[in-house]
Every structure is written in C-alpha cells, then in structure tokens.
Amino acid sequence: DSGIPPRVARRIPVTQAIVGNLATSSLIGKELSETTDFLFFLETNDFAPQGKIGIVLIEKERDGTKEMEIIEVNPLSDAARSGVQSGDILVKIEDQAVMNMDDIKVVLMNKLVGDTVSIVVKRPLKDNGREERNLDVILIDPENIKPHP
Numbered sequence: 001d002s003g004i005p006p007r008v009a010r011r012i013p014v015t016q017a018i019v020g021n022l023a024t025s026s027l028i029g030k031e032l033s034e035t036t037d038f039l040f041f042l043e044t045n046d047f048a049p050q051g052k053i054g055i056v057l058i059e060k061e062r063d064g065t066k067e068m069e070i071i072e073v074n075p076l077s078d079a080a081r082s083g084v085q086s087g088d089i090l091v092k093i094e095d096q097a098v099m100n101m102d103d104i105k106v107v108l109m110n111k112l113v114g115d116t117v118s119i120v121v122k123r124p125l126k127d128n129g130r131e132e133r134n135l136d137v138i139l140i141d142p143e144n145i146k147p148h149p
Contacts (some may be wrong), residue, residue, distance in 0.1 A: 012105060035131025051111040053119070054079040058098055059092060066099040067091075070121070078138040091132070092120040113141040 004014055020036040032039075054077025057068045068090040073080045091099055093107045094117055111117060116138050122130040 004082075026097040046066075049113050049141040049143070051108065051113045051117075052142050053077070053084075053093075053117070053137055054140050054142065055084060055090070055107075056115050057101070068098055068104070070098070074103065074140070074142065077140050079135075082135045082137050083133070084119075084137070085123065088133075089122050089130070091122055093117055101136060108139075111139055113139055113144075115139050 016060055017037040019038045019040070020032070022041040023040050025032065025036075040066075054074035055070045056072035058071050060067055060069050068087045070084060070086055070090055073084050073086055086119060090104075092098060093104065096103065097106045098107065099103050108117070116136050119135050121133050121134060122137065125131055
C-alpha cells in the first residue's frame, strides 16, 4: 500500500503499486499475480534478547528534579545479588545520567543478556540523607529466569 487513499489517487496523477511479501502472503498463483505489482521474500529474523537489569522503576520528582525510583527488584536477577534494593534511586547507567525511561532505553539499547553494566544508585538513609553506591550488574533475560523448583 502506498499510503495514498484511492479517492485521492483518482484526483491527482500518482503512480501506485502494490508490494507483497511472499514469506507472509496467504495469496498464491493467479490471485497473487493479479493483486500484486512487486513481490519480495523477507524472512523474519530472531534477534538476541536485549539485556534487562531486573528492576521495576517509577518516575518521581524530588525538589524539582526527576529521578527513577526502584520499586521492585527481581530476586533472581544479578541486580538483587549485587545489592540493589527497593527504594534505591537509579542515578546512572554506564556513566550516563538517567532521569526517565527514555534515558534507560537509550543506554541499554545495544546491550545483550550477559553483558555487565555499571550502575550508580542512591540509597535513602535514616537521617534523610542518601548514600551513593556503584554496582556492577549482569543483564538478564527476564523471560528465561525460572525460580528454583
């Protein structure tokens, strides 16, 4: 589909063509040749899973600054083994400041399961202060983590 509605194409001189993928088309033979101008064969690819830290975050604002609070840590993740705790504030990943989910997605975009990333978290203290901790975390594929039987 060219994205030009037929009613518009009738009013202006445009050339349209119908392109079909043989790998996913349910049409065959004459029906295919009568309805499709160009054909290609494109198989789907299975990509390696993107690595995840193993935490659940919410975006918060504190003193006019956005921050990412960790509200849950997957107990079977390396983040849990590295000492990440619920209530920690995620400050940096790979020396890149993170203030929202977009920042996190950009930093982790090319990271795979098994890669190690350095993170910085701030842990709230009883006196309302915060302690900064530098941790190394091995990224996981949450789909493949199974609890011990």
